[in-house]
């Protein structure tokens with residue numbers, strides 16, 4: 001073998017895995033009949049128990065997210081209360097197999113079965129949306145409210161409400177409630193989508209939008225949606241009763 005051929009082989013063997021990683025799907029959760037059945041059969045009473053379990057290495061869910069996912073200990077921890085069950089289930093599965101990357105969360109779910117993840121999702125879906133603190137001085141401009149209901153055709157931004165619902169309550173199948181979300185977490189996760197650090201959104205639905213928004217718009221959208229929470233019923237319940 002010549003040196004050139006040798007280098008060529010070395011190069012292809014280095015490049016191949018990179019190609020495979022890029023071709024990997026954004027999520028391994030497929031919305032088959034079985035997945036829907038799994039989410040639908042999640043037992044909230046079991047979820048309520050699991051969220052308080054702590055082991056030697058891993059904190060309980062409640063330590064970081066609060067009881068029922070409604071009182072996170074820090075504002076960079078998301079609220080989970082009132083969340084659409086299919087969305088929560090998908091996120092937990094994505095953390096478990098690494099499609100969504102976060103060390104704390106992967107450790108929290110690695111010991112749990114899919115049935116237990118569905119039980120947790122059903123438990124959070126039953127709660128009203130969280131009431132989160134928002135600085136009274138934070139204002140939301142009219143152009144930002146326009147993004148919510150009309151989008152911006154010039155930048156190919158679809159209205160948020162067309163997917164997340166008129167009150168940010170979430171929708172079928174796996175579109176999350178974003179009302180009542182912590183401002184800091186909301187902003188962080190939008191930045192993560194924009195930087196492709198979070199890439200588990202099927203068809204890049206959120207990455208495309210997050211990249212098109214300015215930083216100020218993201219901040220104001222976070223405030224707008226945080227204020228919509230305040231104890232309204234989440235989309236979670238509505239979906240659980242829908243066939």
Ligand code: HEC
Nearest residue numbers: 059060061064076077078088091101102104105108109120
């Ligand atoms: C040590 C703190 C900690 C523990 C324990 C923890 N979480 Fe989390 N959780 C986080 C953080 C931080 C994030 C945001 C990570 C990110 O940006 O991806 C998160 C994200 C989530 C999300 C995604 C929320 C969304 O809106 O997309 C869900 C669902 C969730 N956690 C559920 C759980 C459950 C269920 C447990 C227990 C089995 C748990 N967490 C334990 C800190 C924690």
Ligand code: HEC
Nearest residue numbers: 158159160163174175176178186189200201202205206221
């Ligand atoms: C085409 C449908 C669609 C539109 C339009 C849309 N979203 Fe989303 N959004 C989604 C889906 C689906 C997800 C969940 C993706 C995943 O699994 O990570 C999501 C996730 C999010 C999240 C993360 C929620 C969490 O708990 O981590 C935020 C924040 C968000 N969207 C805000 C917005 C805002 C603000 C707008 C308008 C500027 C918007 N979205 C427009 C479909 C949409």
